[in-house]
Structures are given as structure tokens and as C-alpha cells.
Amino acid sequence: MTDASFTELVRLRDDEASDAPAVTVDSFADQSNAGAVRIEPGDDARLLLPHLDHVTRVEVNFPSFTDGRGYSAAQILREAGYTGEVRAVGDVAVDQLGYMRRCGFDAFQPEVPMNEADVEAAFTRWENVYQKTSDGRVPIWALRHGEADG
Amino acid sequence: MYKYDSWDQQMVDTRVEEFRDQTRRRLSGELPEEKFRPLRLMNGLYLQLHAYMLRVAVPYGTLNGAQMHALADIATKYDRGYGHFTTRQNIQYNWIKLEDAPDLLADLAKVEMHAIQTSGNCIRNISSDHFAGAARDELIDPRPYAELMRQWSSFHPEFSYLPRKFKIAVIASDTDRAAMRLHDIGIQIVKNAEGEIGAAFYVGGGMGRTPMIAPCINEFVPLDRLITYAEACLRVYNRYGRRDNKYKARIKILVHELGKDEYTRQVEDEYAHMLEQGVEPPFAELERIKTYFADPAFETGLSTEVDRSDPDFALWVDRNTHPHKADGYVSAVISLKPVGGIPGDASDEQIHLMADLATEYSFDELRVMHTQNIVLPHVKIADLPALFAKLDAAGLSTPNLDQIDDIIACPGLDYCSLANARSIPVAQKISERFAANGKGAELGQLKLKISGCINACGHHHAGHIGILGVDRKGTENYQLLLGGSEAEDTSLAKITGPGFDEDGIVGAVETVTDVYLAQRTDGERFLDTYRRIGMAPFKEALYD
Ligand code: SF4
Numbered sequence: 121m122t123d124a125s126f127t128e129l130v131r132l133r134d135d136e137a138s139d140a141p142a143v144t145v146d147s148f149a150d151q152s153n154a155g156a157v158r159i160e161p162g163d164d165a166r167l168l169l170p171h172l173d174h175v176t177r178v179e180v181n182f183p184s185f186t187d188g189r190g191y192s193a194a195q196i197l198r199e200a201g202y203t204g205e206v207r208a209v210g211d212v213a214v215d216q217l218g219y220m221r222r223c224g225f226d227a228f229q230p231e232v233p234m235n236e237a238d239v240e241a242a243f244t245r246w247e248n249v250y251q252k253t254s255d256g257r258v259p260i261w262a263l264r265h266g267e268a269d270g
Numbered sequence: 271m272y273k274y275d276s277w278d279q280q281m282v283d284t285r286v287e288e289f290r291d292q293t294r295r296r297l298s299g300e301l302p303e304e305k306f307r308p309l310r311l312m313n314g315l316y317l318q319l320h321a322y323m324l325r326v327a328v329p330y331g332t333l334n335g336a337q338m339h340a341l342a343d344i345a346t347k348y349d350r351g352y353g354h355f356t357t358r359q360n361i362q363y364n365w366i367k368l369e370d371a372p373d374l375l376a377d378l379a380k381v382e383m384h385a386i387q388t389s390g391n392c393i394r395n396i397s398s399d400h401f402a403g404a405a406r407d408e409l410i411d412p413r414p415y416a417e418l419m420r421q422w423s424s425f426h427p428e429f430s431y432l433p434r435k436f437k438i439a440v441i442a443s444d445t446d447r448a449a450m451r452l453h454d455i456g457i458q459i460v461k462n463a464e465g466e467i468g469a470a471f472y473v474g475g476g477m478g479r480t481p482m483i484a485p486c487i488n489e490f491v492p493l494d495r496l497i498t499y500a501e502a503c504l505r506v507y508n509r510y511g512r513r514d515n516k517y518k519a520r521i522k523i524l525v526h527e528l529g530k531d532e533y534t535r536q537v538e539d540e541y542a543h544m545l546e547q548g549v550e551p552p553f554a555e556l557e558r559i560k561t562y563f564a565d566p567a568f569e570t571g572l573s574t575e576v577d578r579s580d581p582d583f584a585l586w587v588d589r590n591t592h593p594h595k596a597d598g599y600v601s602a603v604i605s606l607k608p609v610g611g612i613p614g615d616a617s618d619e620q621i622h623l624m625a626d627l628a629t630e631y632s633f634d635e636l637r638v639m640h641t642q643n644i645v646l647p648h649v650k651i652a653d654l655p656a657l658f659a660k661l662d663a664a665g666l667s668t669p670n671l672d673q674i675d676d677i678i679a680c681p682g683l684d685y686c687s688l689a690n691a692r693s694i695p696v697a698q699k700i701s702e703r704f705a706a707n708g709k710g711a712e713l714g715q716l717k718l719k720i721s722g723c724i725n726a727c728g729h730h731h732a733g734h735i736g737i738l739g740v741d742r743k744g745t746e747n748y749q750l751l752l753g754g755s756e757a758e759d760t761s762l763a764k765i766t767g768p769g770f771d772e773d774g775i776v777g778a779v780e781t782v783t784d785v786y787l788a789q790r791t792d793g794e795r796f797l798d799t800y801r802r803i804g805m806a807p808f809k810e811a812l813y814d
Contacts, residue, residue, distance in 0.1 A: 161513075164509075185305070185308075185431070186308055186391070186431050187431065187513055188391075188428075188429070188430065188431025188432060188508055189508060189509055189513075191427065191428045191429075191430075191431065191508070192428055192505055192508050192509050195428055195505075199543070199547055213305060215292065215301075215305070215309055218427070219425075219427035219428075219430055220427075222427035222428075223427050223428055235300075238295075241291065245284060245287070245288055246284055246425075247280060247284070248277055248280060248281065249425070250281065250421045250422060250424055250425060250426075251422060251425075251426055251427070251549065252547070252548060252549045253427055253428065253549075259551075260277045260278075260281075260421070261421070261551035261552070261555045262551075262552075263277065264275070264277070264555065264558065265552055265554050265555060265558075
């Protein structure tokens with residue numbers, strides 16, 4: 121294990137990472153100049169929808185990886201057309217990355233750095249998927265009925 | 271029955287490799303147990319009292335002969351020669367080593383099987399009517415809808431870290447053989463006034479410590495909206511189901527606390543939104559799946575008569591067969607409840623035999639019942655004597671379907687780390703008592719269900735007679751419940767009063783059946799008599 125390299129932030133985007141501090145959903149509505157917002161598990165992601173055009177980064181916090189509310193939050197943002205960064209932060213590990221990406225997350229900043237080889241495996245392992253989600257992958261049912269894998 | 275295409279096969283193969291990698295990281299210490307636990311649970315692997323238990327999915331309870339043989343081989347190779355059929359229509363092995371689990375899953379994948387999501391806070395194996403595709407009373411075979419939902423729910427990225435486990439049942443008959451309304455989502459395929467087929471959604475049922483019967487939230491969801499509607503039900507639950515208390519985390523509590531109308535309103539809003547997301551497979555996909563469930567080539571012009579001169583055979587036919595939609599056929603139930611046996615257990619040899627009998631007599635098909643028995647769904651009436659003889663020789667001909675000794679029992683304190691009391695020995699003693707006193711034969715339909723703790727894996731709330739193991743000052747104690755039903759007349763059983771010790775509970779069951787025998791009118795089942803006369807006469811006999 122000595123030659124493994126570890127990473128603290130995985131970003132699947134080409135744009136420059138913004139370092140704007142993230143504010144809470146509650147305070148976001150009053151701070152029209154804030155560029156980054158942090159969603160906690162109990163927050164309603166839909167409250168952000170009217171403001172998405174000036175959000176550059178949404179952080180979705182996972183205090184515990186077994187609390188899956190953040191997956192729905194990310195889906196809701198993407199379904200509303202949000203194209204900025206959606207970053208998973210907190211108790212996030214390689215074993216959650218695949219599903220998170222499927223729900224629209226494109227950046228991952230776990231508490232504990234991740235082994236890069238495991239990260240690579242998490243993103244490449246699943247060649248196909250059963251559901252249509254906000255990542256736009258073509259589900260198996262569409263492949264079966266003639267839609268090409270884009 | 272359904273057959274994997276290359277995509278389905280790739281999905282289960284990939285899961286095996288993923289789990290192999292996770293197990294490797296666990297064994298090397300890279301992955302701590304608290305992080306590994308939810309991952310192994312989503313692959314059906316529980317840590318029990320003595321060893322790991324692995325639960326294998328049997329989607330909607332349907333198996334072919336080759337799959338059944340593979341289950342027997344796994345019992346031989348990885349367990350101590352036994353498998354245990356469960357109330358989720360699945361099979362469990364109680365003596366599995368973590369190091370072996372990836373190879374075991376690889377063996378399963380070779381016969382198009384898996385253990386995906388048989389545990390954990392995710393969408394579990396979809397259950398259905400064990401007589402699906404065979405029953406004379408069904409509207410249509412419900413299994414294509416269940417298979418569509420199996421694929422949708424497998425590896426669902428948004429709904430794999432739910433507040434709690436999530437169970438779905440799909441039926442298509444007014445007779446409910448799947449406890450549909452005691453599921454998180456129960457779906458009944460129905461026909462509306464215009465003659466169109468659709469799905470009635472019942473949401474928020476369940477057993478456990480707060481049993482609830484699911485209300486109907488939508489009487490008719492069009493078939494090409496099934497997945498979309500289910501997505502909406504799940505999203506509302508994932509966002510708003512309680513996560514502060516594991517005992518209040520099932521969807522039944524959310525539906526109860528919001529009220530059916532408010533929950534339904536939220537689902538309908540989400541549904542309107544989801545309709546724009548295009549998450550529904552095309553109708554052609556449902557049609558593709560349906561072709562796999564086409565009827566086998568039933569012969570016509572068959573005789574419906576059979577020589578009943580052997581009384582043992584005649585009794586078995588009367589009790590253990592079910593009317594079939596094709597003339598000259600029946601569905602035959604193989605009881606895994608011999609007197610004094612462990613409910614749902616079968617040896618590797620018995621499992622191989624049942625596989626062979628399915629190939630020979632039932633178009634290569636078997637079903638697992640939620641009552642922990644096995645069905646050969648399509649047996650020619652003319653073949654019944656030969657089938658019976660072979661079952662009898664293997665100790666598999668107990669004629670007790672829905673009789674008092676056809677007991678559902680959870681693993682209880684013999685295996686389960688959550689148990690308060692043992693379930694299996696109580697089941698064994700009750701069946702022995704009623705065999706010895708000869709009263710069993712007089713009782714008719716009587717569903718007895720035993721759970722070793724409040725989690726209710728043995729469905730005690732839904733028993734005509736239910737038994738619940740509790741811990742009373744450090745000793746095992748059993749509460750008695752009466753009047754439950756998991757069928758279309760769903761009801762929840764009520765506690766009679768103070769509990770009993772192990773011998774006392776066996777006597778108490780006998781006492782309540784004596785009350786029934788004394789009070790019943792013509793044709794009344796135990797449950798009917800209880801509903802007519804109420805709890806008081808039973809209480810009086812038990813406690814006065
Ligand atoms: S009811 Fe309780 S004792 Fe029985 S299997 Fe479930 S958790 Fe274990």
C-alpha cells in the first residue's frame with residue numbers, strides 16, 4: 121500500500137474551482153452576492169431554484185454517508201437545469217462515488233482522502249445502468265429499444 | 271420465466287467484482303467495519319450470532335430447476351448442507367464465511383441469480399403471488415411488472431441510502447397471497463371501468479413494532495407510468511422520512527404522521543414533476559419482459575380425475591394443491607413444515623430433488639412462498655400420484671398447507687442477534703402437540719406465525735394466531751395474539767393478555783383452538799369465529 125496516492129478533492133469539471141465560501145440555504149436568499157451555498161440534509165433544495173443563475177457551487181453535506189437525502193437534493197438541482205458545480209462534502213467515500221455521480225454530483229471532497237486507484241475504479245466499473253437519472257447516461261432499457269449509447 | 275440478456279448478466283457480474291473489491295479492502299483493514307456494514311448488507315450479508323448469514327434474492331419467488339440446483343450446491347459448498355427459505359420468498363444460509371462470499375455470489379451469477387439489496391436501507395427484493403401465472407383467479411400474470419420494477423430498483427442511485435428498508439409487492443388477483451397491504455408499497459394490477467389495465471398503489475403498510483395496513487393512495491396508475499409513480503413515492507420518502515429514530519423511519523410512519531391525503535398530495539406534485547424527466551421505460555420494454563412470461567405449452571383435453579383410493583394421497587391433494595387456470599393442471603405445494611421440523615429449512619438433497627421434480631412435472635419452474643414452502647406451479651393432475659410418491663419418500667409430503675402446523679417462524683434466538691426469545695423450538699413443540707393430540711386435523715385453515723422479537727419477521731401481527739417472543743426480566747416469554755390476517759381481509763392481531771413461558775404458550779394455543787372448536791358454526795375458520803365472538807371468550811378460557 122506504500123505506493124498508493126491519495127486525493128482530497130476530486131473534480132470532474134474543466135472550469136476553475138471557485139473558492140467562494142459557502143453560506144447556508146437560509147442566509148443565501150438574503151445574500152444575492154454569495155456564489156456558493158451549502159445544503160444540509162434537512163434543507164429543501166427547491167428553495168434554491170429561483171436563485172440558481174448566480175450560484176457557482178452547491179455543496180451538499182453528508183454528516184453521515186448513510187443519510188441519503190443529499191442524493192435527492194442533487195437530482196432536484198440538475199433536473200431544474202443547474203449546470204454549476206455540485207460537490208459532495210463530509211462523510212463521503214469511494215463506495216458512494218458512483219451513485220453520487222449518477223445523481224449529478226461532479227465534485228467530491230471527503231473528510232478522509234481517497235485512494236486514487238479506488239476512485240478511478242468507482243467511476244469506470246459500471247459500464248451500464250438501469251435507470252435514467254440526471255447524469256444523462258442511456259439506461260439499459262433505452263439501449264434495448266434502439267437508442268444509441270451517446 | 272425471465273431470462274437475462276447480456277446487459278442483465280453484465281450488471282450482476284459487475285456487482286460480484288465490486289463486492290470482491292470491497293471484501294478485499296475490508297479484510298485488509300482498509301475499509302473499517304462501520305463503513306463496510308451498509309455495503310455488505312446491500313449484498314445480503316448479515317452478521318448473526320455465530321456467523322455471517324447470506325440472503326439470496328429470489329425475485330418474485332420464481333426459480334427454474336438449474337437455479338434450484340445451484341442453491342443446493344451452495345448449501346453443500348459454503349454452508350452446512352442446509353438452506354432456509356424465508357418470508358421474503360428468498361433463501362438464507364446461516365453459516366457463511368466473509369472470505370467465501372464473493373465466490374458464492376459468482377456461483378449465483380452463473381445461474382442468473384444474486385443477493386443484491388436483500389438487506390440494508392434500500393429497495394428490497396420484490397415479492398409477488400406465489401401462484402402468479404398459474405392461479406385460476408388472477409387477472410393477469412403480475413410478474414412482468416415485478417421484473418420491470420426489479421430492474422428499476424436494482425442499484426438505484428438515489429434510493430440506496432433510504433431512512434429504512436423498503437419492500438414492494440405486486441399482485442394481480444383479488445385474493446391476496448402476498449400480504450400486499452403490509453408492504454411499504456403494495457401494488458395490485460387491476461382493470462378499470464374502461465377495461466384498461468393499471469396499477470392500484472397502496473403505500474405505508476408494514477409490520478415491525480408499529481404494524482400498519484397500507485391505504486390506497488392511487489386507484490389507477492396507468493401501466494406506462496408505473497416507474498414514474500414509484501419514483502415519486504420514493505423521492506418523497508427519501509426526503510422526508512424520519513431519520514432521527516430507526517423505529518420511526520419506515521414509510522408507514524411518514525404516511526401516518528403526514529396523513530394519507532397530505533402524503534398523496536406531495537407524491538402527486540412530485541409525480542407531475544417526474545413525468546417531465548422521462549424516467550419511464552417505453553411500453554415496448556414491458557412487452558419484451560412479458561414475452562418471457564408467456565404460458566408454457568399446456569396440454570388440452572386432459573382428465574381432471576385422479577384415483578383417490580389412498581387416503582394419505584387424497585388428503586395431500588385436498589390440502590396442498592391449488593386451482594390452475596389450465597384445465598387438467600394444479601399448482602402443488604411442497605410443505606417445508608414436517609412435524610417437529612424447522613419451518614422453511616431444506617437439506618441440499620431435498621433442494622436437488624425439488625429441482626428435479628420441477629423439471630419433470632412443472633415445466634422446470636418452482637416458486638418460493640412467503641409462508642416458507644415451495645410450489646410446483648404447473649403440475650398435471652394425472653401426474654400427482656407419481657409426484658406424491660416421490661415427495662413422500664423424501665419426507666416432503668406433509669399435507670398441511672395453511673393448517674395449524676404450517677407455521678411461519680423467524681430464525682429467533684437460535685440465530686438472530688436481535689432476538690428476545692427462540693421461535694423455532696416453539697414452532698416445533700406446537701406442531702408436535704397438535705400431531706399427538708389429533709386435533710390438528712379438525713381445525714381447518716389456521717395461520718400461526720411466530721416472531722422472536724418486536725421486529726416481526728415472523729409476521730405475528732398477521733397470524734390468525736400470532737406469537738411474539740419478549741424478554742421478561744431476562745427470561746424468554748411469549749405473548750399470544752389473535753385475529754390477524756395478511757390476506758385480502760387484512761387485519762392486525764390483538765394481544766390476549768399477559769404472556770406465557772415456553773410450555774405455557776403451547777398450552778395456550780391449544781386452549782384457544784379448543785374455544786374455536788366449541789364455538790364454531792358450519793364452515794367457519796378460526797379467524798371467522800374470532801371475528802364473530804370477539805376476544806372475550808378466548809381470554810376467559812386463557813386466564814380465568
Ligand atoms: S423477528 Fe426479531 S428475532 Fe425474529 S428474525 Fe426478526 S429481528 Fe430476529
